[in-house]
Amino acid sequence: MTGATTSVGDPAETPVVRSALWRRLAGSPLVWAAVCFALTVPWFAAGQGMEFVPYLLMLVGGWLCGFSFVNLTFRIRPERDGVILHVVGAVVAGVFLWVAIELSRPLLETAPEPLKIAFLIVQFAAIPAAGWIWLGLLSRITSAVGRPSKKRPSPVAPEWVRAETGRGSEVGFTAVPMTMRALTTAIVLIVVVVGAVAVVALIAVTEHVVQLGPRFAIFLVGVVFALPAYFIYMAIVQRRTLDCTIGFGDDRLWLRTDASTTIVKFDELDELVWRCRSDYARVELRGANLDVSLITGIAKGRPGFTAELPALPRRVVGRLTDLGFALERSKRDEVLTFRRAVASARP
Numbered sequence: 182m183t184g185a186t187t188s189v190g191d192p193a194e195t196p197v198v199r200s201a202l203w204r205r206l207a208g209s210p211l212v213w214a215a216v217c218f219a220l221t222v223p224w225f226a227a228g229q230g231m232e233f234v235p236y237l238l239m240l241v242g243g244w245l246c247g248f249s250f251v252n253l254t255f256r257i258r259p260e261r262d263g264v265i266l267h268v269v270g271a272v273v274a275g276v277f278l279w280v281a282i283e284l285s286r287p288l289l290e291t292a293p294e295p296l297k298i299a300f301l302i303v304q305f306a307a308i309p310a311a312g313w314i315w316l317g318l319l320s321r322i323t324s325a326v327g328r329p330s331k332k333r334p335s336p337v338a339p340e341w342v343r344a345e346t347g348r349g350s351e352v353g354f355t356a357v358p359m360t361m362r363a364l365t366t367a368i369v370l371i372v373v374v375v376g377a378v379a380v381v382a383l384i385a386v387t388e389h390v391v392q393l394g395p396r397f398a399i400f401l402v403g404v405v406f407a408l409p410a411y412f413i414y415m416a417i418v419q420r421r422t423l424d425c426t427i428g429f430g431d432d433r434l435w436l437r438t439d440a441s442t443t444i445v446k447f448d449e450l451d452e453l454v455w456r457c458r459s460d461y462a463r464v465e466l467r468g469a470n471l472d473v474s475l476i477t478g479i480a481k482g483r484p485g486f487t488a489e490l491p492a493l494p495r496r497v498v499g500r501l502t503d504l505g506f507a508l509e510r511s512k513r514d515e516v517l518t519f520r521r522a523v524a525s526a527r528p
Contacts, residue, residue, distance in 0.1 A: 210245040210252075217242030218302050225298040233377070236305065240376040241369060243306030247274075247313030248368075254317070255459040256515055264321060271318045274311035281307060309372060312407050336487045341494060344428050351428025351435075352491055355483055356475035357421050358438075361461065364476060367414070375410045419481040427464060429497045436466065436473065445471060447504050453519040455493055462489045493517065 206212050217238045224235040250270055257263035281304045289297055341350040426437040433446045445468060454465035462478035482488040498517075502508055506519040 210249040214242040214245035214249070214306075217245070218306065221302055222298065225301065230298070230301060237373055237376050239302055239305040240309050241372055242302075243309040244313055244369075244372045246306065247310035247317075250310075250314060251317035252459060252461075267314070267318055267321065271311075271314050274307070274314050278307050278311050309376070309407075316408070316411055336482070336485055338487050338489050338491055340491055344430070349428050349430035350494060351426050353424070353426045353483075354477050354486075354490060355422050355480040355488070356425050356463070356477040357418055357480045358423060358474065359418070359421075359476050359479075360465075360474040361463070361476070364461075364479070371410055371414055375406045379406045415479070418479055422480040423475075424483075425475060425477075429494070429500075431500070434466075443471070443473070447501065451521045453501070453506075454516065455490065455518075456516045457490045457492055458515065459489075464490065 221230065221235040221238045221242075224230050224232055229235070251267070254263040254267040254270065257266060281300075285300075285304060289300070292300065339352050339354045341352050343349075344351045423438045426435075428435050432448075433444055434450070435445070436443045445466065449471070450466065450468040452465070452467040454463065456462050456464075456478075458478070460478040461476065463474065463476040465475075466473040477490055478488055480488055498508070501519045505522050507522055509518040509520065510516070511518070
């Protein structure tokens, strides 16, 4: 292996298995958003659309829509196009929210019942969706502050270097030990809890909300509740950041964290997940007595480096496929998953 970063092999050279349709649907935020919205319809039909449960379902569904859009902007290359789309989306979300508020009273007075229900669902879902889009844009802005300059050059992605033993290559990065399920669950719980607290607060100041209008409610929910919750959560998560190194040789990989080193022979590995970019850039390893998930996208990065992973070297991809691992590429190839065809059939 060379020390330079190499890209994943040409799809024509590497056997590729696309993720099963049910798995892609189950992992799609937009599918779950649609489920949340659909579950609110019976409450609205019964005239109870503003009850606690449907209200939270609308918040979670709206957040999932914003979450999906922000992920899309981070996937787009070149990065400049993703930033432009993010800015446009933030402006459109803000304008849409304002228009929805202005049209709410006349539309709700004259529209047929199905249209009223659809409008109310979209209106309430737009609040967390727009909020998450703006939070993502704020994250882009804060990460770009001071970049680049002569004294502070632009951060670069971690690169593969030759291993100390001279056999294989390795890369250093920072990561938070956490599963994607735990991260997603935590975010959903934060949305639900913040939404519930916001509801209680809005009820407590109902008179002021009526006098100042719905814009005040949006400001209160976004600035007083959503932003602090987001930054507090990220601060707590980033305190768990570890310095990590992962390397690949001819027949094994090794993973070093702050206090330990794990060596795994390829024969003992059942699954490897590798995602280079976005807040969900990560590496996952599973096998005999092994279950590791390290998310680098949310970790506190090392000075001078971005919070991401380099592409897997072509030799690693070829070696794993030669050993019988099936390679699954998610949509747009942002996630590579190597699975042993029959996990139990190790040599």
